[in-house]
Amino acid sequence: MDLEFGGRVAVVTGAGGGLGRQYALALAARGAKVVVNDVGGGVNGAEESNGAAMLVANEIRSAGGDAIANCASVTDFAEVEDMVAVAMQVWGRVDILVNNAGILRDKSFAKIDLDDFRSVLDVHLMGSVNCTKAVWAGMQAQGYGRILFTTSSSGLFGNFGQSNYAAAKMALVGLMQTLSIEGAKHDIRVNCLAPTAYTRMTEGMLDHRAAELLTPEAVVPAMLVLAHERAPSRAILCAGAGTFEAAHITLTDGVHLGVDADVANRLAQSLGRVMCRDGSFVPESGSVQGLNEIEKAAASGIN
Template sequence: MTLDFTGRVAIVTGAGGGLGRQHALALAARGARVLVNDLGGAVDGSGGAASAAQAVADEIVAAGGQALANHASVTDEGAVQAMVQQAVDAWGRVDILVNNAGILRDKSFAKMDMQDFRLVVDVHLMGAAYCAKAVWPHMQAQKFGRIVMTTSSTGLYGNFGQANYGAAKLAQVGLMQTLAIEGEKYGIHVNALAPTAATRMTEGLMPQEVLAQLSPEAVVPAMLVLAHDSAPTRTILCAGAGGFEAAHITLTQGIHLGVGADAPEQLAARLAEVTARGAGERVPRSGAEQAEVEVGKALAARGAR
């Protein structure tokens, strides 16, 4: 099956360079009309210029595709609404949103300025939420939508010096989980991509020989799968250097201890059983399933008495 995007309208944020540019070019090459968004600022979010987004839009048009440029900040809710309206006015719909915009303000947590913490969360989390909120009614009305969040191995597993970035990136997964549930009846599929790619944001973080393996182009196939008509929903795909994996937030089988006075001591003594991986581990369909599992254990324990 060829992943064709003919007739689809896509918005890609942070698409003026690096991974976002590759996303925009790939969608356009496969037939999508693409709104290229980029503030045009530095890696830390400072500054801004329309030239970055315009250059990528021009590149798409020169290759025979259709594209528009937009240099709104994803932290500006009004500007994001106007960006989505720009796509709708030009092409009548919006089918795909790739939330790719991001910044870095790395520092160990002890030394981190909390304004830098807030700014990173604003760009990654609130930016993704503003964009999703703006496209949501259009996707509901047309009974179709594909939203790709950009999470990170830092959000999923942690990384020294990136508490702000990691918190914001895992928050995007939480947003994805609920939006996928709420969007299901409207044909809106919401997924997350955890890329490993050499871009401006990774310069200086890895040895050059490692970076050479991590071309942004190698991540694009995962984005295309998550943005296509055939996409899954509530899936976290990891991608880098030609490798692809899935990450899952799972619930172990665990144990039932009851609510006796010695429950804390029993839990401490049997913690290894609670955290053990293997048989009975599951990926819950929703947060309510955790409660179902726990109440089920309690009822089973009561019936065994």
């Protein structure tokens, strides 16, 4: 079946170019009304302008779609609230939020300035928090919502020179895990997408052949699946060059060693068994870790 979005209202941040532009165009082409948000800055967050968002909104309207341009900074909660209020005034609801806005300030941890570290967290993490908070109550009230956070392989697996970016992107996974639990009773489904694409943010990092394969368009199907009414929840999809994977936060089965004075030595000797992935699983919530530990302690007979 085609993934249609007729009657849905979507907010896409960082939609003035790259991935965000493709997301906005794809949602609009499938019937969604779209708030095209972009502060208009460069990849480092400078040079603000509302022109980029307006160009994409005009492109959508020229193709017969419905769109509003917005240049709110995702780091300013009051501006984000105003953006959502306009969408509610014009269309009466917000069904989909795609948190895509981001900046890069890459340096090794030894060389990075703490202000640059905070700036990246402020845009990626707090920007997503601000936008999500602004739509959350409305989604609860209407009993429907689809929220997408943009994570990254840098956060999931690490990447040299991106400690700030990686920290923000992994924090979004934790946010997704909790909000998916809290939103379930209101049919608010929350997911993460880790894209690999050649955009302004990755320009200069990839060779010509990789750039040809890693088009923003190739990531769009994953976004559509995670934003649709039939979306899963608590998924971490990875996408690039037409390939799609899933990442999982798993817990190993573990080994009970007791609490006596020699446990540290036995843990050092048993670390391979503790870290063995055989029998690992994806916990339904954070409490599962404690339950697993208590069950093993009760069953072991070791003091």
